Amino acid sequence: MTPGASHELERPPQMQPVVRSALLGTTIVMLFATTVLLQMARDRQALTAMPRGQVLYVRSGALLDRVALSYDALLADVYWIRAIQHFGGTRRSTDVGKRYDLLYPLLDIATTLDPRFTIVYRFGAIFLAEAYPNGPGRADQAIALLKKGVRSQPQKWQYLQDIGFVYYWWLHDYVSAATWFRRAADVEGAPWWLRTLAATTLAQGGERAGSRMLWEQMFRTAGDDWLRREAERRLVQLTALDDIDELARRVQDYAFRRGALPESWTALVGTGYLREPPRDPTGSPYVLDPRTGHVTISSQSALFPLPTEPPPLPSR
């Protein structure tokens, strides 16, 4: 090979890089244009929006949502765990002035980070509504949390049912409760018995039978163990209330016939009113006050305290 021949093999030294650069530049611009078009096309594909909540606190869920980048669901889990720990820890605490101040903010942040976190709405509402000292006794916050859930998932009839439940059980507002049960029943795919529940609530609100039905539905539809055990406990409490009513009736009967209140259960057992000293479903003996004749549950019982009985509907 001669040096002359080698020059023919060589492409023009200056021209070639220029042409290549121009080509490359054009290609890159075209690729960029393609990404824009693809973005536009993609943006028309509906993806279920995972809504972001409003800014409510300095401990803002919305702010956390941004900071968490795409790990917001994971952070939601963390806040949910914190909420449970706060609730459980305060509940077990023996402090006189214990407060559940963090509960609502934690639940709110968890549901802002992951607005479809079903369990946080449902359990959170139960936690919030629980009467003091076993809970903060904030039925209003329970309803607010559930309403937030309804806003992000209107098809979740369980949230509507739970709102009705809070009105029924904690606020004793049977008209509102029935309204929310009916709204739950109107959701597509909701079970038939919600209508029955709405009707029963209006007719027999405050009666133990109504309450029993409510908890039985709760028990049947519980999504997990905890909720189911909670419903079971409430049903047993209702049984205990039935027991107490029956025992009180017998005590009154004894007093009417003997002209004096019984000193103790032994008096009733000795006279055939009872076969043995009565115990509640968890095995703790019922307590009889010999001065007033009132029957109550033992403060040592797992069922203590029993729910306050709602007053009957005024129409009845």
Add this chain to the structure above:
Amino acid sequence: MTLAIRTTDLTKDYAVGFWRKRPYRALDQLSLDVGTGDVFGFLGPNGAGKTTTLKLLMQLTFPTRGRAEILGRPVGDVDVKRRIGYLPEHPYFYDYLTAEELLGGFAGMFGYRGAERARRVGTLLDEVGIGPERRLALRKFSKGMIQRVGLAQALINDPEVVFLDEPMSGLDPLGRREVRRLILRLRDQGRTVFFSSHILADAEALCSRVAILVGGRLRTVGSLSDITAFHVRGWELVVSGVEEPVLMRMGLMQRTTRIGEERYAIELPIDEPPDKVLSDLTVTGARLVSLNPIRDTLEDFFVRQVSGVDPPESRVKG
């Protein structure tokens, strides 16, 4: 005849300075021809532009002006790269690969595969003296062993032209001798070897031709014997068993250095043949210890060259 390497007006400016970039000419219009089969020494002090030239030949940098060809083709051509080998200055490879894996990968790039590849890698590692440690991760290798691996990878494809940038650096005397033997073996196989060095002794022992680069400019090129700077300018005679009065009587004391008990080094100018002085001395009972020609060292040469050159910045045009 096909030239192994040809550069024409090869020029490289670097931008130096952080805020206000100004050009610095690392290489100035280098025109050089290297024939096939030559062992070519590319000499110069540090910073002369040797490594820059090699990088331009490997197309690791692009010339500001001028052109370079290897085996008649422009540098950077993949077909040319197939036929050359290159050992960079202070080579470095991957920390977590073994010498075998590294060379195996490089061999694969040249299309060697299977048993042939394994044989090729094994032979080369034997040749550069890497033993069972070839199965160790390279980060456990000493500098000298890395240098050997570097040599092996430069030869992996049986190259026609081998470029070695300071091949002796980092090697102990034994290693240097091995590299010299290796280069001579390459020469005997008819390959072209182009190597850079700042040590004259390397060039003397090996090169058919040398070029000397100072401050980015080619100072001289030719066969070593043609370069007048390296002509013998005298002799150093070392004798023992002689006494000072004898030397004084012979009028040599001016040029004598006492280097030990009855041991003297005598410098003789080129026009005074050492045979005569030696025979005169042996008559007095002196014994010859050594006789060496005195030449300019490359360093001497560089010092002279550099002192006649302007500082680099003022050489920049445009």
Add this chain to the structure above:
Amino acid sequence: MRTSRVVAIVAFNVFKESVRDKVLYNLVFFAVLLIATSLLLGKLTAGQEVKIIKDLGLAAISLFGVFIAIFIGIGLVSKEVERRSIYSILAKPIRRHEFILGKYSGLVLTLLVNVAIMSIALYLVLGYMSWTEAEEFKRAWDAPAADPAMLKAIALIFVELMLVTAVALFFSTFSSPILSAVFTFGLFIAGHFNADLKHFEGVVDSRVAASVARGWYYVLPNLAAFDVKAQVVHAQPVTAGYLGFTVAYGFVYIAMVLLAAMWIFSRRDFK
């Protein structure tokens, strides 16, 4: 033929280097994290363990991947230049763009192995949880435990990792590892806020500012689009169209970034 061979060699070396550099140790951490969490959750939370494991697993696949993509990606080219190992490679019969392609493929291969193993581990843990959970509680789940739909989220995470790798490699071709890390992390975070830029007119009054923001929406890599973890965990539909357009967008964006990286790299002087 030659191209695919040299690309494969460079890629395989990257893979080998990263495996020996103990990169895959993160898998052990991942497994421990998953198993420990699943054991702990049963005691800590009431219900929804499966949802939490899914959240955690998918987030970890993405997060670990992003760390690998960035921390190895930024050194892929700059480290070779810094240590001068690139000199002996580029003297071999390989073109510079082939070198870039090889480096990229090698890290993508590492990520692929990493994501695949993590996904298998996640499915195994979920499968076990599903197997031990009572039938009536499973009805309360949004989606089955070992839900194949999760593969959609994992696929998009992987494409996102490929994109992040390309961006890291791009910066690596012309800047130092530290700067590359800063730039890449910056783009990663910006890429996740990207969706906000599209509707900037709701935040500012200025039409100009809104258009500028909209422009940025298209320029910055839209990484938020690759995040369908929440949808998948809650069994919300992710349509084939969405998936297709997002993957196509990812690949075209990657091609653009890689081409730019090759361009810069092929003109670069190694001093």
